[in-house]
Amino acid sequence: PLADPDPGYTSYAELVGVVDEVVAAHPDIAAKSVIGQSHEGRDLVAVKISDNVGVDEDQPEVLFVHAQHAREHLTVEMAVHLMRLLTDGYGSDPRVTDLVDGREIWILPNVNPDGSEYDMAGSTWRDWRKNRQPNEGSAALGTDLNRNWAYEWGCCGGSSGSPSSITYRGPAPESAPEVRVVADFVRGRVVGGEQQITTAIDFHTYSELILWPFGHTYDDVTDGMSQAEYDTHEALGEHMAEANGYTPQQSSDLYVTDGSINDWLWGDQRIVNFTYEMYPRSAADGGFYPPSSVIERETARNEEAVLRLLDYADCPYRIIGEEA
């Protein structure tokens, strides 16, 4: 971009460069695929990391999603950090090597590139959250991707029907091309009738939280969430929070949301999943725009927590001593 509020953050073009560099340096364990395009036509990229990366092996799959919200740029840096951790560490760090050998890991480093680029294009940050899709009958742009998912969409007062709202749910579930592309990718991981992805993290900023479904209700146990399934999310959330110092809680303990990725990944696809709200804890420490000098520290902070999720990816229910 002509201007740039903080050059230490990775632009979309730079991100594509990093992906190509990682894949070129580790062709046997890293591969790039384009799973679709954003509203403005930017590629939505998926990076697969696994041994025999060109073969779909019968191994548990783990999904990492980054930058649903445009202004949450630290989540893109988290994706860059994970790509490097899981490839540079292969062959030297035994834990990383075992996890990359035994799982198929999918990193979607920026699922809202139009929004990210818009937010970063000026000399100051633009505080943009949504995608950049026009809304019929309104001058207001954008759908909140994290209210546009198809499970209990718009059910419960956890989103807005007004195009000018930052939590606008869109005119219909999956009306945002970016949500449709990622949902189609996840549905495509159903092989022989079984969803190969067992666990996922959707990265956001800020507040330093680990959140689990459901968001559309205050209830722990409800249709689509048994006690054992809730306890599994809670135990795994707490296990990860021990590692990174974030606060673990059900997402609706903060506020009710509907149409979130968490509710769809679990409610529709039975993927045990979490939202990480990264650094900082509060607006006083930079809010959505901490200086890029914190990137290394605040992405490395999540290494152990992410490795703990990867540990349990073969059977998340093991954490409460159950089979499945």
Ligand SMILES: NS(=O)(=O)N[C@@H](Cc1ccccc1)C(=O)O
């Ligand atoms: N990144 S955020 O501030 O927008 N929070 C996210 C994630 C989230 C969802 C539910 C409760 C708390 C946080 C959102 O979609 O609202």
Ligand SMILES: [Zn+2]
């Ligand atoms: Zn967010």
